[in-house]
Amino acid sequence: MSATRLPELLANNYDDLLASWIAIQQSQGRRVSPAEEKAHANESREFLALLRQAVENGNVKDVNRAEWDGVRDFLGNLSASRAKGGYTPSQTATFVFSLKQAIFEVLRKEVTEPRELADEIWKATTLLDQLGLYTTEAYQKSRDEILVRQQHELLELSTPVVRLWDNILALPLIGTLDSSRTQVVMQNLLEAIVSTRSDIAIIDITGVPAVDTLVAQHLLKTVAAARLMGADCIISGIRPQIAQTIIHLGVDLSEVTTKATLADAFSIALRRAGYAVAPLAKKSSD
Amino acid sequence: MERIPILKMGEFLLVTIQVDMHDRLAMTLQNDLTESIVKHQSHGVLIDISALEMVDSFIGRMLSNIANMARLLDAETVVVGMQPSVAITLVELGLPMTGIRTALDVEKGMANLRESVLLSTKNHVGPIV
């Protein structure tokens, strides 16, 4: 690892560097309130302190090493809060990239030998590029998490469990069944079984566009979980294409009662629950 | 030595598991239950696990063993009160738990047992002499 003068330069020019960096950010970034401006300045102060600590070790090549943990952790948190705050990825990465300009100014002032200057500029560039990229990735992941959470909340709303009759629940599934959705479905169904004390649950998959091995597995898991709570499941809404797919996939549905329509399933459920439907007695004809 | 109490309720036995069981306690329960079934000539066993916040493969196996041994002794077993998060975890764990009857709570479990005893007595009715 070739030596770099960055640690020494950072130490000697710390205050000027910080001030100049904050100024660059303010001129380049979007318009922000005084409160945000103050927050950015604090963030910059904190980051520069962490950066100074990290470079002391002399390693400016690989930011995945342990001495850079604190810096990466800080950038991760920064990206997450910027993502939440509605900043764009570029605006977030600018935090790091704008530091380049400030550092180059210091380098130009302090390193007079041309070859040495070029070398130091190169080292500083690669270092800050790595950190900038890390920031962008962390931002991306954070945004994905927010999206997933929003999806999850939407899912909770879109998997209602309906009480058809005493002891009989219906769960009409609309849309595809991935593993995170299955978790929500299972939770809703099981909680409904407990609160309504139902023995039978009809899972209607008319609204599920495609059934592949994974979806079938998720369905079977849901049925198994309900059974552990003492409730039997009937799967309804099996369209001809789905029936074919299931057979071709070799999914074993022998333990589960299946019906083509919700109406058929309800009829069986009523019988199992000990009910029969009879017409009201006719009034004697006039 | 600590043991999990087994209550006699008519022709059935009721076990309520309320502690976080270590393996030895689970084995003791298995043995105690088998002995009790024989001693009281019970036709049904109700295992209430509503207080269990976790069922791992060992406990799951214990429940299966109890059900299988009881069946050999002509007694049906119903496991009741599994918590939703436990059910979801068990399914994810991949424990088959087939051959174990389940019910939502003690009341439904009892009804289940009474029904199955009724059915089996019907089958045991001999020819009219």
Place this chain on the structure above:
Amino acid sequence: MLVQSSERLELHAPEDVVIARQTVRRGAVALGFNLVDQTKIVTASSELARNTVIYGGGGAMVMEVVKNGYRAGLRLTFEDQGPGIANIDLALKDGYTTGGGLGLGLGGAKRLSDEFNISSEPGQGTRVTILRWKGL
């Protein structure tokens, strides 16, 4: 990955498996895991703690709270100096066991965790690490 806290538990007697479960439950609750996620990691820890005690001849569990930028997780490491596992792939398959049980320990723990790592050599002990990130 930053390690925010670390706790070590010796696992030697079967009763220690119960203590391990309770320790992990406490850790998961403190981190704010939802009930299902708590149950999953507690169950996984029970399987692995039992393996450590019964097949590993005793060992230890280390419970760590870890942070990766913006998310937090619970990481458990189970270590023993026991006989080790000759064929890890086989051991991960359900139903495989040399001990007369159902053999769901390793495979099950893997399925219940977000991340799973195992290193083991015959005669050199076993180390299993599982991690669950705090979810929604």
